[in-house]
Amino acid sequence: MNNHQETVPLSSLHRGEQGLVRRLTTQGPMRRRLQDIGLVPGALVERRGSSPGGDPTAYFVCGATIALRKEDAGGVLVEPCRRDDSPDKDTFTVALAGNPNVGKSTVFNALTGLNQHTGNWPGKTVSLAQGSYTHHSRQYRLVDLPGTYSLLAHSAEEEVARDFLCLSHPDAVVVVCDAGCLERNLNLVLQTAEITPRIVVCVNLMDEARKKGIVPDLALLSRRLGLPVVATSARSGEGLSALLDAVEQVCRDQPKGVPQIPYPDALEQAIAALPLPDEALRQQDIPPRWAALRLLMGDDLLQQELVGRGLLGKELQQALAKQRDFLLSQGFDPITLHDAVVQAVVGQAKTLCRGLLSYRRGDPSAFDSKLDALLTSKLTGIPIMLGLLGFILWLTIWAANIPSSLLSTALSSLGESLNGLLLSAGTPEMLRSALMDGVYRVLSWVIAVMLPPMAIFFPLFTLLEDFGYLPRVAFNLDSCFKKSCACGKQALTMCMGFGCNAVGVTGCRIIDSPRERLVAILTNNFVPCNGRFPTLIAMISMFFVTGGFAQSLRAAALLLGILVLGVALTLLCSRLLSKTLLKGVPSSFALELPPYRKPQVGRVLRVPYADVDKLAKLVPAVLNMTLSQALQLSPELKALHENDETMKKVIDLSLKLEGLPRHSSTHAAGVVISGVPLTDVVPLQLNDVVVTTQFPMGTLEELGLLKMDFLGLRTLTVIRDALRYIEKGGKTPPDLETQAFDDPAIYDMITRGDTDGVFQLESAGMRQFLAQLKPDCFEDLIAGISLFRPGPMEQIPRYVRGKHDPSSVSYAHPLLKPILQNTYGCMVYQEQVMEIVRSLAGYSYGRSDLVRRAMSKKKHDVMAREREYFIHGTDGVEGALRRGVPEAAANRIFDEMMDFASYAFNKSHAAAYAVLAYRTAYLKHHYPVEFMTALINSFMGSSDKVAEYVYSARRQGIRVLPPDINKSRARFSVENGCIRFGLAAVRGVGTAVMQDMVASRERDGAFQTFFDFCERTAGLNKRMLESLISAGCFDGMGANRAQLLAVYEQAFDGATAARKVRESGQLSLFDLGGGRDMLQGAAMKLPDIAEMKHPMLLAREREALGMYFSGHPLDHYRAALDSLSVTVMDLQEADGITGIMDNTTVLVGGMLTSCKQKPTKSGSGLMGYAVLEGVTGSCEAVLFPRTVQQYANLFLEDTPVLVRGRLNIREDRANSLLIEELRPLADAVRKTFYLRLPALTDEAMQRAVAFLRLHPGNTPVVLVDAAKRIKRQAPQNLYLDASAAALAEAERIFGKENIKLL
Secondary structure (H helix, E strand, O other): OOOOOOOEEHHHOOOOOEEEEEEEOOOOHHHHHHHHOOOOOOOEEEEEEEOOOOOOEEEEEOOEEEEEOHHHHOOEEEEEEOHHHOOOOOEEEEEEEEOOOOOHHHHHHHHHOOOOOOOOOOOOOOOOEEEEEEEOOEEEEEEEOOOOOOOOOOOHHHHHHHHHHHHOOOOEEEEEEEOOOHHHHHHHHHHHHHHOOOEEEEEEOHHHHHHOOEEEOHHHHHHHHOOOEEEOEOOOOEOHHHHHHHHHHHHHOOOOOOOOOOOOHHHHHHHHHOOOOHHHHHHOOOOHHHHHHHHHOOOHHHHHHHHHOOOOOHHHHHHHHHHHHHHHHOOOOHHHHHHHHHHHHHHHHHHHHOOOEEEOOOOOOHHHHHHHHHHOOOOOHHHHHHHHHHHHHHHHHHHHHHHHHHHHHHHHHHHHHHHHHHHHOOOOHHHHHHHHHHHHHHHHHHHHHHHHHHHHHHHHHHHHHHHOOHHHHHHHHHHHHHHOOOOOOHHHHHHHHHHOHHHHHHHHHHOOOHHHHHHHHHHHHHOOOOOOHHHHHHHHHHHOOOOOHHHHHHHHHHHHHHHHHHHHHHHHHHHHHHHOOOOOOOOOOOOOOOOOOOOOHHHHHOOOHHHHHHHHHHOOOOOOOOHHHHHHHOHHHHHHHHHOHHHHHHHHHHHHHOOOOOOOOOOOOEEEEOOOOHHHOOOEEEEOOEEEEOOOHHHHHHOOOEEEEOOOHHHHHHHHHHHHHHHHOOOOOOOOOOOOOOOHHHHHHHHOOOOOOOOOOOOHHHHHHHHHHOOOOHHHHHHHHHHOOOOHHHHHHHHHHHHHOHHHOOOOOHHHHHHHHHHOOOOOEHHHHHHHHHHHHOOOHHHHHHHHHHHHOOOHHHHHHHHHHHHHOEOOEOOOHHHOOOHHHHHHHHHHHHHHHOOOEOHHHHHHHHHHHHHHHHHHHHOHHHHHHHHHHOOOOOHHHHHHHHHHHHHOOOOEEOOOOOOOOOOOEEEOOEEEOOHHHOOOOOHHHHHHHHHHHHHHOOOOOHHHHHHHOOOOOHHHHHHHHHOOOOHHHOOOHHHHHHHHHHHHHHHHHHHHHHHHOOOOHHHOOOHHHHHHHOOOOOOOOOOOOHHHHHHHHHHHHOOOOOOOOOHHHHHHHHOOOOOHHHHHHOOOOOOOOOOOEEEEEEEEEEEEEEEOOOOOOEEEEEEEEOOOOEEEEEEOHHHHHHOOOOOOOOEEEEEEEEEEOOOOOOOEEEEEEEEEHHHHHOOOEEEEEOOOOHHHHHHHHHHHHHOEEEEOEEEEEOOOOEEEEOOHHHOEOOOHHHHHHHHHHHOHHHEEEO
């Protein structure tokens, strides 16, 4: 944006436009008021809507919406800007569009955590719904648009959706499609893409498509569209994480967009001939081609908007009329033109879908067709509809009798007690009668009579809605409504009226015709709503029904008759209104009949997620734990099961479901190989975008199919790339295929725990194990990789003890010694088990392999059966007893084999892993620069992993050079023994653009100036430039980052203009003799601005790179952090299986950010919430009120702290740390003296202070109150000299058990 653009009054902005406040002309109190609400120079303000009277107008500024009158807004001068140019992009706006009934509102609820009602019929969303969510520390505003089939503005919903996309300029648009109906849904995708290329295609309802055997090739669709396509099933949460990542990418890096829709030649000619101001339209995010098309089609609303913005003057209006006349002469009248456009869109969607879908089960709609043949036929449709309604009414009346009777009895008894209490207190009769005979009796009647039927009726009605039956009701009744001159959709609003007439009236917005909409509103009151429904039940119960099962059927029939009468009155009054006051004929009827779906019973039960999560946390995190065992081991879980009815129901249902597959998962690297097409022998399905088998691996094996695991592919790529870097650097790459595994330097490095990037050896738990093991040969690596698994891990202490003390090795029987002596008496490999059963029990090679396979597939039933054969023998098996092994020893040996069976490794598998581990360690030790470069490049898509390995390289003494526009390549590269940062790792900068930039640099030479870079690099946008500047990519050009950030927009605009002149072929003064040099010399002067302050520079750097590069706020505390055994990254990556376990107390250092305090629900204090950031990684942190109060001086933003707390590992969310103690981070490098006192009384404190003053020093002191179990940090002037003499004196005075130096 040009910095010299004229300012305009704020009141002149149009809806959706933004501006930067430049100055205020208003004086006096109003000026101060405007400044108070955020309208200060540099603030970004957006115009929202106006009041019905046109004044005042709403504006959005500083995260809040404010209202100003026109004259007051006129005193604020702003510089108009496009949304892309906005300096403050902490919040992105994402629009959610889609056809009706594609699960759009379910996606909205899943992302925002809101509870917008969703149903299985079209038109649930009839207005804009807004929510927000956070992803990767960014705030996103999600706007759920009304469901619409197109953007051609046939209805109010389509106008709302189109106007928001065109005029509100969202940063991204998520178009939700139905996986089972892609071709029709793509019509909306194509129309949206004509407005904006910032689209993510969300293919929802993948679970429903899989059930029907529909398999869409979404990777092919993505390539054809040129847009990201994400598979989701919003109800289960499947694919939502990938959707959030895709939205983030689109918000930062604009996609290329879909191919243009080819319209008829005459229309294309008219579009090209219409001289619209393309650049001015683009600046306001209005696509010129789309605007030309809509204007030619006669879009009056768009024409009025463009005229109001000054973009469509009289000359252009004349040109528009001329092109319309041209189209008319070519046979394109308005109707024909509209048809041609629709046909072009539909044809393009059909082309995109060609070969996209495959079907595994024949016709996917066959089941729906069979149901529709029954539920919508002339013979059975109406009777079934009445029968279902009658059944619901009967069940409501019959089931409500018991709770109604109980409530009535209880409330009556309570009323008598209250009445007696009032009489004994001498309450005046008029007041007593008003309270008891009036207020109390009515209230008790409402509770006893109304609530039970409502609690039963509405869940049942919701099940019908979820099933997809309600649209069929409208279908069945349309002929009746047509005869009444009304619309069939009125049946839906009438059904909504059963619940609440107000909701039914609101729902009338789904009816397109204004006349029919008014008829539906006026007649909705004839069906009884929840206010009258219980009254009818009560009247029937009192006057017509005496009780019993038969009588309840009679009551249901009577109520059904009343409801049918209400429907008949609705039809009659609709016809009377249509023939008198609201004359007219019925409009056309078009309504989508959605597919039938299984009702979501769990959602109807509405058990809160927090309660279910609490139950899950009470189940002990132990391998092979069952719910029955958990009920015995967890007293709290058992208490909930016995005392809480809701929890008892959940647990009992879970016990019945336990053991069934929870979901369909994908093997990490398993590939099934067949000699014939897999579709001939096994059913397939789609998990996300991966085609998988529906049968598990055991069934596949029984079918004779070959399953192979292709593991370590990333590591193989790293090795390949590292060897290429070595060769490119002029060195001879090592021959890894023939090398020996005997380099002692490699084993020393592994023992030290310097294993970052070493295959299988870099986790925190593995490093600790290797430090104990001290491997010195290849066999140790194989054993270590085999042992460090959840099952065999129990053997680790025994193995380590045996390696370092051979005398500690023992065997259950002498026959085991030759088998287990290499592994110090421990079972480590499956091959050892095979040899044990052969040597001790006489198994054949073939039968021992069957035992191995049973172990590897975790078939415990097979292993249990083999116990008898192992001990006593059978046909072909001699048995351990016959070979001289005592039965007790044989049982003990077999028990150990059974325990080992769960996670047994075969030695060949472990050896292959060990080979990769050794090779990566070899490259890391002997060629560290080349190896780390290749390793970092393998994680280019993860800024957290890039940061982790960049810091790791620095710890190894490798210099990592900053990104440089004239030296860096797109990926990380080796440069003079250093690693050069790759440009594509800068956030928001695409790999393709940077590769083109490097090619231009190699072809035409280095970039001389910042302006030269802007002019020569194609595909740039302002956001990319800002990120490159913040990352320091232009530091080598002599300008500081603050200077470049001040002019980059102007430089980009100038370079764009110069490029357009050059590409147009027009000559300018710059093209005459040395034009390029003149252009370079004429580049703008940089302002005389000092560099940003260091904290701000680091913050921008981190935003651009995902890491602190030129410095880190924790740099001064490196020694303290290195002294700790646990890092923040370890907390972030902990999975509770290996390394740090759930609920483990840890000591970790980092920096507190995002510190917030919120009151507890009980009002007992303020909870603390923060993010603990390390040099790499981050972890959510929580503090209880007492901890917040105790450490208030440290619970501050950007404070380096040493934290002691308990780690909470969660499957569905990021790990969190419950902080129990905070200390200054500098304390990590020095020990702390803990002094425990019976209580922190004045007398005890005086004794402690007297002692501390006798021995002043630098050791921090913490006083512990043993009674209250609280700790208090002593002030610095009471720090202790922790000498031997002082500690001895402390032992004498306070007792050895009351002092600790940690």
